[in-house]
Amino acid sequence: MRTFAIALATGAALAAGCAGSPPAGTDDASPGGGDGRPTDGRLPDGASGLEPGSLNVSWMHGSQNCNQNADPAIQLHSYNATTHILRQNKCNTFEAPFVYVLVGATSALMLDSGATQATALRTAVTPLLGGKPLLVAHSHAHGDHVAGDGTFNGQPGVTVVGRTRAAVQAAFGIATWPTDAGTLDLGGRVLDVLAIPGHEAQHIAIYDRQTGLLLTGDSLYPGLLFINDWATYRTSMARLAQFAAAHPIAHVLGAHIEMTATPKVNYPYGTTFQPNEHVLQLAAAHVAELDAALTALGPTPPAQPVPHDDFVIDPR
Numbered sequence: 001m002r003t004f005a006i007a008l009a010t011g012a013a014l015a016a017g018c019a020g021s022p023p024a025g026t027d028d029a030s031p032g033g034g035d036g037r038p039t040d041g042r043l044p045d046g047a048s049g050l051e052p053g054s055l056n057v058s059w060m061h062g063s064q065n066c067n068q069n070a071d072p073a074i075q076l077h078s079y080n081a082t083t084h085i086l087r088q089n090k091c092n093t094f095e096a097p098f099v100y101v102l103v104g105a106t107s108a109l110m111l112d113s114g115a116t117q118a119t120a121l122r123t124a125v126t127p128l129l130g131g132k133p134l135l136v137a138h139s140h141a142h143g144d145h146v147a148g149d150g151t152f153n154g155q156p157g158v159t160v161v162g163r164t165r166a167a168v169q170a171a172f173g174i175a176t177w178p179t180d181a182g183t184l185d186l187g188g189r190v191l192d193v194l195a196i197p198g199h200e201a202q203h204i205a206i207y208d209r210q211t212g213l214l215l216t217g218d219s220l221y222p223g224l225l226f227i228n229d230w231a232t233y234r235t236s237m238a239r240l241a242q243f244a245a246a247h248p249i250a251h252v253l254g255a256h257i258e259m260t261a262t263p264k265v266n267y268p269y270g271t272t273f274q275p276n277e278h279v280l281q282l283a284a285a286h287v288a289e290l291d292a293a294l295t296a297l298g299p300t301p302p303a304q305p306v307p308h309d310d311f312v313i314d315p316r
């Protein structure tokens with residue numbers, strides 16, 4: 001277990017982090033999910049002992065004409081008072097990645113620093129921290145997940161994890177890569193950190209024991225799952241599926257949305273307008289579905305992308 005606790009909590013109440021006015025027309029439909037959960041994203045009461053949160057949010061999703069886009073650079077949605085999800089504006093970066101901030105009693109973690117070098121992300125995140133030290137880590141080292149590092153480097157109370165495997169292992173106490181899990185204690189809030197290379201060599205997943213959120217970066221999200229190393233990815237997803245089956249999972253949250261709300265249909269890569277996009281959240285069943293599909297496909301990657309209702313397996 002690694003503890004990231006430089007300073008004791010001051011007891012300052014965390015700002016709840018109001019998202020401001022979300023885009024009109026809240027859409028909490030759950031296309032193709034079929035996991036039977038209430039559509040506001042909450043687990044049934046008393047189902048798990050997990051701290052609940054809400055995914056009842058309409059994400060900003062770009063514009064047909066980005067010159068007329070009036071959305072902010074960053075949309076903030078607070079899942080609960082200590083769990084925050086931020087999305088970048090698709091008109092600033094078509095990747096429009098999601099960034100996660102988890103705040104414990106003594107410190108906070110931010111997963112990914114976004115796809116731009118603008119300071120808007122730091123401006124949005126700082127008030128969520130209640131003055132606690134922040135560890136900036138990355139789901140993986142691709143540019144759209146690390147581009148904002150420079151705006152956090154050198155800031156008071158901020159540590160940015162390096163992008164090498166050694167740096168990631170050291171930050172989370174992962175003894176043997178990739179088979180050992182690591183942990184990070186934010187103060188009464190322990191995260192499990194799993195090495196899941198395959199999309200990218202230093203890719204990790206983070207499981208928050210407090211909320212049951214499983215953060216899967218680019219390895220699993222409602223979109224095109226680009227797989228650089230097929231054999232490694234298959235092994236990683238098998239390990240992730242095993243983990244997900246053994247832990248209560250509230251939601252599986254990745255770093256992008258690229259699917260439409262229509263099963264098996266994704267937006268063209270690079271689009272800056274997704275007016276009818278899939279919800280962000282997937283479920284533990286999707287991890288099992290992905291693992292089973294990879295097992296069935298076998299050791300040789302398919303020549304063509306394999307669309308599923310809520311994601312597309314896309315070997316490169």
Ligand SMILES: [Zn+2]
Pocket residue numbers: 140142199200218
């Ligand atoms: Zn990536």
